[in-house]
Amino acid sequence: MILTLALSLALQTPPGEESVAPYARSDANAGATPFPDDRLWRTFGAAPGVARIVDRLVELNQNDPRIADIFKGQDLVRLRRVLKEQFCYILGGGCTYSGRDMKAAHHNMGLQTADMAALVENLQRAMRESGVPFAAQNQLLAKLAPMKRVVVTR
Amino acid sequence: MRMRLFCLAILSLCLPASPILAAEYRSGGKLLLTDGISTVEGAGGGGIASWATIAGQETDAGIGGAAHATLVALPAFTLTALGASIGLRDRVELSYGRQRFDTRAAGAALGLGRGFTFGQDIVGAKLRLVGDAVYDQDRWLPQISVGIQYKRANQDTVVRAVGAAQSRGTDLYVAATKLLLAEGLVLNGTLRWTKANQLGLLGFGGDGRRGRSVQFEGSAAKLLSSRLVVGAEFRSKPDNLRFAREDHAFDLFAAWAIARHLTVTAAYADLGSIATVRRQRGPFLSLRTAF
Ligand code: HEM
Numbered sequence: 001m002i003l004t005l006a007l008s009l010a011l012q013t014p015p016g017e018e019s020v021a022p023y024a025r026s027d028a029n030a031g032a033t034p035f036p037d038d039r040l041w042r043t044f045g046a047a048p049g050v051a052r053i054v055d056r057l058v059e060l061n062q063n064d065p066r067i068a069d070i071f072k073g074q075d076l077v078r079l080r081r082v083l084k085e086q087f088c089y090i091l092g093g094g095c096t097y098s099g100r101d102m103k104a105a106h107h108n109m110g111l112q113t114a115d116m117a118a119l120v121e122n123l124q125r126a127m128r129e130s131g132v133p134f135a136a137q138n139q140l141l142a143k144l145a146p147m148k149r150v151v152v153t154r
Numbered sequence: 155m156r157m158r159l160f161c162l163a164i165l166s167l168c169l170p171a172s173p174i175l176a177a178e179y180r181s182g183g184k185l186l187l188t189d190g191i192s193t194v195e196g197a198g199g200g201g202i203a204s205w206a207t208i209a210g211q212e213t214d215a216g217i218g219g220a221a222h223a224t225l226v227a228l229p230a231f232t233l234t235a236l237g238a239s240i241g242l243r244d245r246v247e248l249s250y251g252r253q254r255f256d257t258r259a260a261g262a263a264l265g266l267g268r269g270f271t272f273g274q275d276i277v278g279a280k281l282r283l284v285g286d287a288v289y290d291q292d293r294w295l296p297q298i299s300v301g302i303q304y305k306r307a308n309q310d311t312v313v314r315a316v317g318a319a320q321s322r323g324t325d326l327y328v329a330a331t332k333l334l335l336a337e338g339l340v341l342n343g344t345l346r347w348t349k350a351n352q353l354g355l356l357g358f359g360g361d362g363r364r365g366r367s368v369q370f371e372g373s374a375a376k377l378l379s380s381r382l383v384v385g386a387e388f389r390s391k392p393d394n395l396r397f398a399r400e401d402h403a404f405d406l407f408a409a410w411a412i413a414r415h416l417t418v419t420a421a422y423a424d425l426g427s428i429a430t431v432r433r434q435r436g437p438f439l440s441l442r443t444a445f
Contacts, residue, residue, distance in 0.1 A: 113213035113244075114183025116289075121185065124380055134379050135338055142335035146292040154178075154215075 017078040020100070029101040030086045031150070032143040041093035043136045044127075047084075050091070053126045054083045060122040067118045070109060090143050103150040116148050182445070183213035186380055186411050188288050188333070189241070191419050191442050192222035195303055195353065196237030196251025197278050199329070201421055201438055202389045202403055203371035205342045206299035206331040208282055209249065210241030211414075211444050217242055220444035226423055228434040230260040237276075247280040247301075255355045260431055266312065272355040273308040280329075287331045296332035296341075303327075305354035316429075317395045318357025319364050323350055329371075340383065344371035351394050352428060360394030367392045381411045401426020405438060417442045 013019040023029075035041075044050050058080055062071050082099030089097045099105065120141065127137045190207045193199040198209035198220065210218020218241040226233040237251035254273045261270035280301035287297035303325040307313050310321040329344040349359040349366045359365060369392060375385025389403045407421035421438035428434045 112180055112183070112215050114180045114215065117183045117185050117213070134377070138335045138338050138377070142291040145289045145335060148286075148289040 014078075014081065017081070018075045020075075020078070023100050023104060025098055027089060027097050029099060030089045030097040031102040031147050032090050034090050035092040035139075038092045038094065040136060040139055041088065041091040044087075044091055044132055044140075045130065046093065047088070049130055049132075050084055050087050050093070053123075053130050053132070054080055054087065056126040056129060057083070057119075057123050060126060061119060064118055064122060067115050070111070070115065087140070091140065102147045106151045107153065110154050111152050112154055113148070113152055116152055120144075178215060180213060180215040181218065182211045183216065184211040184218075184244070185288060186414065187377075187383060187409065187417065189218075189220070189444055190331075191409055191417055191440060192220055192224070192237055192239065192249075192251075194224055194226070194233065194235040194251070194253065195276050195278065195305075196222075196235070196239060196249040197280060197301060197303070198239060198241070198247055198249070199344075200342065200373040200375075200385070200387050201405055201407055201419060201440060202423070203342060203373045203387050204280075204301060204327055204329055204344055204346075205373070206280075206282065206285075206297040206329040207287060208241045208244050208247045208280065208299070209239035209444070210244075210247075212241050212244055214243050214245065218244075218445055220442060222440055222442040224438070224440040226425075226436065226438045228423075228425065228428070228436045230431045230434060231258060231428060232256040239278075245282050247278070247299075249276075249278040249280070251276040251278070253353070253355060255352075257429075260429075264429060264431075270312075272312070274305050274354045275308075276303050276305045276354070278303040285330075285332075287333050288335075291333075291335050294332075296330040298328065298330050301327045301329065305350060305358070307354055307357050313351075313357030316356060316397050317361035318351055319349075319359030319361075319394075321357050323348070323354060323358030325350060325354075327371075338377040340373070340375040340377070340385065342371070342373040345369070346371060349392060349394060351392070352400060353391075356395060356429065360396065362396045363392065363394045375407075375409075382408065384408045398430040399427050407438070415443050415445055417444070 085097045088095035197204040198207045199205035209220045212218030221238040224235040234254045239249035257270045262268040282299045285295045285297035307321040325348040327346040331342045346369045369390045371389045373387045375383045387405045393400045403425045405421045405423040409419040411417045419440040423438040424435040
């Protein structure tokens with residue numbers, strides 16, 4: 001009994017990640033409509049480029065005194081994986097997004113507007129370091145910006 | 155879930171899963187350049203157009219502010235403007251601006267005396283009504299604010315002598331500002347209900363027209379990087395005084411955030427004809443600090 005439970009959890013949860021409460025999977029959870037073609041995805045350097053940007057973003061957040069505490073004790077292995085999926089999906093890279101919706105992902109965190117700005121600045125820096133042109137950076141940010149309304153709760 | 159179950163199992167060893175909540179009050183938190191600069195009247199905006207943005211780098215959880223010094227060097231005149239503003243929770247802006255308009259040699263030609271200086275004090279308040287210029291990227295609705303500026307010109311006798319009806323006046327305005335992030339554009343449109351002559355330096359109302367009229371201020375700017383924006387502004391002005399035609403104002407500007415708390419703006423401004431002296435165009439330089 002315990003063995004089968006553990007097994008089913010292990011099957012659903014990718015290695016290195018903690019399991020999460022069940023939720024309905026849908027690309028709509030990504031919180032933005034994707035770009036119609038893969039031009040932006042290629043401008044971002046496709047999978048290796050986006051992976052580098054997301055890894056750097058998470059690293060910058062962990063070392064940013066304004067928001068570092070919020071990332072302590074969180075499942076950053078999962079966060080990196082689903083963020084890469086989310087960016088790939090939105091940038092027209094053709095991925096499916098398997099994560100939770102933005103409201104569910106951030107509820108109870110008590111995020112403020114200043115936290116959102118800190119994260120945006122870190123993302124700008126990660127994209128810049130990765131050589132993403134400024135205009136392309138803004139196209140992704142324009143998709144993410146409205147998520148502030150559900151991510152920021154106080 | 156596994157984590158939570160594990161926590162339940164050895165409750166005493168586990169830290170709470172929720173992050174440490176930051177203090178309610180926060181200073182800073184606006185993205186670079188998104189609070190604009192300060193106008194020559196002290197309000198948050200462009201250089202000559204008041205915007206719907208609230209001065210200072212605070213968010214809805216804090217208090218911020220800004221201070222600026224601006225110099226407009228025209229062929230015949232020199233305008234200096236100093237000001238400071240406070241932003242409360244990115245909702246209310248209170249501002250003070252002080253202008254000095256040195257007539258230099260032209261003062262003698264105008265019969266005022268060389269170096270005669272007009273001045274005015276401007277106390278302003280602005281309230282953000284709706285919209286978020288920066289984050290509402292999925293909506294057309296701009297950020298909209300209403301503002302009021304109470305102005306007091308300091309040369310009562312002279313401004314009345316040239317035909318002004320009063321030396322004090324109040325401007326009312328409504329401003330709409332939108333960042334079109336995907337296009338890298340900042341757009342602003344403002345309607346101002348005013349009777350100010352040359353911003354108020356030459357008094358309010360006149361022998362040509364006594365009352366208020368609706369004037370337009372527009373700005374369009376392009377983001378070149380997260381620190382650099384270039385653009386153009388237009389401001390229509392009333393033409394109330396008979397002794398001299400008053401023209402609309404234009405400028406081309408570049409604003410550069412050299413540091414988080416310091417923005418330098420360089421512009422070329424065309425203020426047209428001022429007090430009968432035509433073609434008043436020249437460099438506009440503004441330093442602004444914000445927190
Ligand atoms: C546009 C803004 C944002 C986007 C697109 C975004 C995206 C995501 C995604 C995709 C997840 C994972 C969802 C899942 O596990 O199923 C997540 C989780 C998380 N986000 Fe965000 N996020 C945003 C803003 C923020 C901000 C402002 C902060 C804090 C400064 C933040 C902190 C976190 C943390 C700590 C987690 C991990 C939650 C957990 O493991 O339970 N996020 N975010």
